[in-house]
Amino acid sequence: MKITAIEVYGHQLTYAHGEYVMSGGRAAQRQHSTLVRILTDEGVEGWGESCTLGGTYLPAFAEGTREAVRVMAPSLIGEDPTNLVAIHQLMDRSLLGQNSAKSAIDIACWDLLGKVAGLPIARLIGGIAQPDFPLYEAVPLASPADMAAFVRMRSEAGISRFQLKVGNDPYDDAARTRSVVEACSKDVVIVADANGGWNLQSAVIAVRELAGLNIFIEQPCRDTADCALVQRMSSLPLVMDESVVNAAELYRAKYDAGAVSVNIKLARVGGITGAVRMRDQAQELGMTICIEDVWGGDLTSAAVAHVAASTRADALMHASFFNDWTLEHVAGYQPRSVRGRGKAPEAPGLGIEVDIHTLGPALFRVEK
Known part of the structure; x- marks a missing residue:
């Protein structure tokens, strides 16, 4: 199995109870999440997500997460997404740190691995x-x-x-x-x-x-x-x-x-x-x-x-x-x-089905 393309989507998440407030005046009613879709030559796809709490909670922010995926993605095209060790080595060679972006890609790869194996990730x-x-x-x-x-x-x-x-x-x-x-x-x-x-x-x-x-x-x-x-x-x-x-x-x-x-x-x-x-x-x-x-x-x-x-x-x-x-x-x-x-979903991979129609067009797509 080879990665043929990586797509990134933006997804706004509204806090269900009004305003989420933490110490130091950090507060927000919504957050901007980043969704990663990995497509393969076998027609199987994997999804991952990473969402920051603004830019003052951890050294990460939504725009940075997305740009980091854009930088790492070319090195992953043509690689086997089920070989997690190799995927992480390639990401680490592209960028130091940037764990927020790496997390979304990692989750998508695990989703693919579970689907290929016919087993839930757990x-x-x-x-x-x-x-x-x-x-x-x-x-x-x-x-x-x-x-x-x-x-x-x-x-x-x-x-x-x-x-x-x-x-x-x-x-x-x-x-x-x-x-x-x-x-x-x-x-x-x-x-x-x-x-x-x-x-x-x-x-x-x-x-x-x-x-x-x-x-x-x-x-x-x-x-x-x-x-x-x-x-x-x-x-x-x-x-x-x-x-x-x-x-x-x-x-x-x-x-x-x-x-x-x-x-x-x-x-x-x-x-x-x-x-x-x-x-x-x-x-x-x-x-x-x-x-x-x-x-x-x-x-x-x-x-x-x-x-x-x-x-x-x-x-x-x-x-x-x-x-x-x-x-x-x-x-x-x-x-x-x-x-x-x-409880964990029982279907293969993440065990859930993403309705792509709930999302707007991809922010960007990286392919050969």
Whole structure:
């Protein structure tokens, strides 16, 4: 099988609950997703997706993701998309980093590999470790009362795991967190996620103010070393996210920062291939894992579902289905969550069918 063409599509995703707000004034009502379609000489095609949170969350942005695909694509024409090692070597020879763009191509290649093998991706990356798995939902940064109301509303839909957006004034963040804790039953999992928004002083104040609550703290500071300093002054279990981009940083997250869990985003580590590698390393280190992505729709949710389903139940903290958080759907709103739980599609590849008619014309096409 050979790649004959690579197409890139733009896809706007509207947040289902109005405005998505994080620390530092980062807020948006919609995000611009990038969809990659890989066509082959055997008539089989694969789809991938990568969506950034603007340009200030990670060192990636929608226009850069698309241009990076344009730069890498010529080196992939004529290559076998099911040979993932060779595909990544070619991408790495073209561009250093640019994991957001590489993730979309990687996911599309896994979709093709699964279709050729006649198996869902989860079967190819370890097997089905659990038939379904818990999902979390993010709670946009707002007033304590509004965040508590959001949690009550989503609890009615069966969600029992929440990631609270904090990372501004530590005293205000403590009030937000306490309000949500009071609105939840004791068995609800709550993660206060600063997205690296606190400086060292604010983070120390925050963990002091939050001491004694049954919660996790996620990425209090941008740098792993600063998170380690904060954790020495905290009794709360630490989750690491944005600064963990490779195996060395994962090791530092556990042994330097004392993290018990890591959040793995596909676009941050280069797709399903990187996520599975880091997932397996984290499992061996005895850490728990959240499997998700930066943002996305049906394609992203399907990719996340396969990685989550093949993760050991004792190691998976939770996952996310971003197509529950967004209004637009390219694959019939599949996969679909049920009462706060998700499962991987059972059809070959990603296991979902993209309706190309929901998209506009391709932004560009690369072929011989």
